[in-house]
Amino acid sequence: MAEKRxxxxxxxxxxxxxxxxxxxxxxxxxxxxxxxxxxLEPAGVWIRDRIRTPDACRTE
Incomplete structure (x- = not known):
């Protein structure tokens, strides 16, 4: 999991x-x-957003 962030x-x-x-x-x-x-519940919206735009949740 750490390797894949x-x-x-x-x-x-x-x-x-x-x-x-x-x-x-x-x-x-x-x-x-x-x-x-x-x-979707709020948790589902959050997951959906992260799957659709994975680069948006990166923190370098």
């Missing part, structure tokens, strides 16, 4: 009610929507 990992890719879940409650039981940020 990974400092955090999100391990709750669910729609659980607890903090850190990626999806809003009920998202996984249905058929989406899966696009955009509508089905």
């Amino acid at each position: 990974i400092g955090r990992v999100n391990r709750n890719f669910s729609d659980d009610h607890r903090t850190g879940a990626v999806f809003t409650p009920g998202t996984c039981a249905g058929d989406g929507p899966w696009a955009g940020t509508a089905p």
Whole structure:
């Protein structure tokens, strides 16, 4: 992880009610929507942003 400069990992890719879940409650039981940020909790938006723009989170 140090070599790849990974400092955090999100391990709750669910729609659980607890903090850190990626999806809003009920998202996984249905058929989406899966696009955009509508089905995402704040933690999910953060993860999405880091995946889409990995260079933006680098600190040299």
